[in-house]
Amino acid sequence: MAAARREPEAQMADQALIRRIMSGDEAALGLLYDRYAPVVYSVSNRILRDTGAAEEVLQDIFYQLWRTAGNFDAGRGSLAGWLLVTARNRSIDRLRRRPAIPDEDVAGGEIASPLNLESAMAREELMARARRAFVELPPPQREAMEMAYFEGLTHTEIAQRTGDPLGTVKTRLRTALQTVKRVLTGRVE
Amino acid sequence: MKEHPQFDEDFDLYVLGTLDLEERDALELHLTHCAECAPRLEQARGRMAALALAAPLETPPSAARDRLLQRVQSEERAERRKLRSLDAASPFWRRTNAVLAVATAALIIAIAVLSVQYHRWSKRLSELEKTEQRIEALRNQQAAEASRARAVLEVLTAPDTLKVTLVSGAARPVPQGKAFYNPAKGLVFYAANLPALPSNKAYELWLVPSAGSPIDAGVFSADPRGNGEVVLPALPAGVTAKAFAVTIEPAGGSSAPTGAKVLVGIVS
Numbered sequence: 477m478a479a480a481r482r483e484p485e486a487q488m489a490d491q492a493l494i495r496r497i498m499s500g501d502e503a504a505l506g507l508l509y510d511r512y513a514p515v516v517y518s519v520s521n522r523i524l525r526d527t528g529a530a531e532e533v534l535q536d537i538f539y540q541l542w543r544t545a546g547n548f549d550a551g552r553g554s555l556a557g558w559l560l561v562t563a564r565n566r567s568i569d570r571l572r573r574r575p576a577i578p579d580e581d582v583a584g585g586e587i588a589s590p591l592n593l594e595s596a597m598a599r600e601e602l603m604a605r606a607r608r609a610f611v612e613l614p615p616p617q618r619e620a621m622e623m624a625y626f627e628g629l630t631h632t633e634i635a636q637r638t639g640d641p642l643g644t645v646k647t648r649l650r651t652a653l654q655t656v657k658r659v660l661t662g663r664v665e
Numbered sequence: 666m667k668e669h670p671q672f673d674e675d676f677d678l679y680v681l682g683t684l685d686l687e688e689r690d691a692l693e694l695h696l697t698h699c700a701e702c703a704p705r706l707e708q709a710r711g712r713m714a715a716l717a718l719a720a721p722l723e724t725p726p727s728a729a730r731d732r733l734l735q736r737v738q739s740e741e742r743a744e745r746r747k748l749r750s751l752d753a754a755s756p757f758w759r760r761t762n763a764v765l766a767v768a769t770a771a772l773i774i775a776i777a778v779l780s781v782q783y784h785r786w787s788k789r790l791s792e793l794e795k796t797e798q799r800i801e802a803l804r805n806q807q808a809a810e811a812s813r814a815r816a817v818l819e820v821l822t823a824p825d826t827l828k829v830t831l832v833s834g835a836a837r838p839v840p841q842g843k844a845f846y847n848p849a850k851g852l853v854f855y856a857a858n859l860p861a862l863p864s865n866k867a868y869e870l871w872l873v874p875s876a877g878s879p880i881d882a883g884v885f886s887a888d889p890r891g892n893g894e895v896v897l898p899a900l901p902a903g904v905t906a907k908a909f910a911v912t913i914e915p916a917g918g919s920s921a922p923t924g925a926k927v928l929v930g931i932v933s
Contacts, residue, residue, distance in 0.1 A: 502737055509733060513725050515718060522720035531729050535736065542737050553707075560717040561710065568682075599718070606719035624683045625716060632685050649683065653674040660715055 490555040490594055497545040505542050512556060513538070515599065516563045523567035523626050533566050556593035568628035602660075609659040617652035620645055669702055670695070676702075676709035838891070842928045844909045846872070849902070852882060854895040856911065856928065859887035867916045868927065870895045873908040880904065884918035907932055 488507065496504035516537060521530035537559060541548075548555065593599045610618055623629045623637065631649070635642040670676060670692065678684050679692050696702055842856035854870055862868065867886055871879040883895035908931045913924040 500741075502734055505737065506730065506734060509730055513730070514722060515720075517725040517729075518720040518723045519717040521723055527726070531726060534725055534729060535733050538733050539736060539740075553710075557711060557714040560714040564714075564717050602715055603718040603722065606716050609716065610719050624678075624681050625713075626720075628682055630683055630685050634683075649678065650672065650674045653677045656677075656716060657673060657712060660712055 487595075491548075494545050494548050494555070497542060505538065508541065508555070509538055511594070512559050515556075515593075515603075516559050519560060519563040520567040523564065523571055529570060530567070533563060533570065537562055537566065554592055556599075564625075568626075572628060605660050605662070609656045612655055612659060613652050616640075617648045617655070620648045621652045621656070624649060669699065670705075673705060673709060676706050677713060680706070680709045680713045840891070840927055842909075842911060842930065844870075844930060846906055846909070846932075848904060848906070851897040852895070852900060853897060854882070854909070856885075856887070856893045857891055859891045859893050859927070861887060861889070861891070862913060865916050866913050866924075867918060868893055868911050869914040869918045869922070870898070871910045871912065871922055872900060872904065872906050873910060875905045875907045879910065879922055881918060881920065882909070884914070 490508065490511075493504040493508050497508070513534060517530055517534045520533040521527055524530050524533070540562075541559075548558075593602060610621065613621060619638070620634055623634050629637065631642060631645050634640075634649075635645045638645065640648075675692065679689060682689075684692065696706060838858040840856065840858045840860070842854060845853040852872065856868070859868065867884050869884045870882040872882045873879045880900065882900060883898035885893045885895050887893040908929065910922065910926055910930070911928040912922045912926050914922070
């Protein structure tokens with residue numbers, strides 16, 4: 477019964493839930509948490525490899541959403557995009573002992589499609605594409621992409637760690653990103 | 666970087682933070698003034714956000730949700746307490762509010778006093794300005810008058826100034842006569858500016874002795890210019906004269922003055 481009553485709320489658009497949060501509705505925050513906490517936590521834990529630290533990042537991000545929901549503008553980007561980018565950046569900052577970037581609030585940089593993840597189906601489909609993008613990469617490219625994406629290393633740092641020439645690293649990453657774009661957008665070549 | 670980045674990967678690498686410092690700065694500089702590249706940057710952000718979903722899916726600890734909501738409730742309560750305390754509850758804020766109230770009242774009074782004083786000063790200043798204007802006008806008037814007086818004095822005292830006496834052109838010349846009398850030698854008389862007389866009238870000169878009646882000293886007429894004369898008339902010898910006179914008498918003269926006196930001269 478309870479699940480039946482909650483279903484319409486669970487299907488509410490992000491923007492509608494944001495408006496409820498702005499009016500102090502804690503239940504709306506809970507609904508957004510249910511929708512996005514797993515992916516946020518997963519990204520953070522993948523980077524930090526520390527469940528406690530990943531939960532702290534998760535808590536901080538959703539608490540920030542509660543405090544600054546009024547800054548969110550659906551016309552400028554998707555909430556899911558902001559959550560994922562912020563989760564990655566906060567986790568990498570923490571991993572590399574860097575101070576958090578101060579302007580990373582809900583009004584941060586525009587996040588374009590295909591980041592409409594309001595439905596579970598959309599989340600699952602995009603999750604599959606993202607994983608396939610890594611799987612399809614040759615090992616050297618995948619390794620370079622993982623160091624760039626989940627560790628936040630620069631070209632030079634990757635080259636130093638792998639011992640490969642800088643130009644080789646750059647080429648690998650560019651080639652890998654072309655594959656990522658093709659897989660994410662569903663283009664067939 | 667003056668030209669647009671050629672490949673979408675340039676934007677992907679920028680979003681990931683993988684570019685080295687120089688490459689990142691060059692792209693950021695380009696993005697500050699390039700509207701065309703903004704949509705490409707947005708697409709890159711979308712792609713790189715989506716790539717996060719490649720992380721193995723894990724479920725957060727079941728208690729994490731409750732901890733989040735407890736934190737929200739706890740910090741909201743703290744926020745409300747803080748707001749209430751800021752309103753009035755805290756002794757510090759009560760004291761501060763009292764100080765602020767006193768300071769505000771003092772400020773209002775000070776403004777009122779200064780306003781009145783300012784009004785007075787403004788009025789006084791206005792009066793002083795008017796007085797100064799009047800003094801200035803008077804000073805100008807005096808200076809103008811002094812300048813005119815100096816100009817008049819210079820005309821009157823200059824050695825090359827011409828001095829001309831003017832009379833009315835319509836005024837008649839005054840009749841004048843001059844008698845030269847010596848009791849032993851005789852009498853000479855000249856007259857000028859005498860009006861012309863009708864033909865039945867004539868001028869008659871009289872010698873007025875110190876005692877007795879006037880003595881006929883001669884009848885004469887005036888020429889067209891008003892001049893007349895009596896020269897050495899027949900007179901009793903040794904008569905002392907006290908005056909001379911000319912009267913208008915019938916033509917041919919009279920034995921005693923009968924007409925109007927035209928000239929009179931007393932012997933001094």
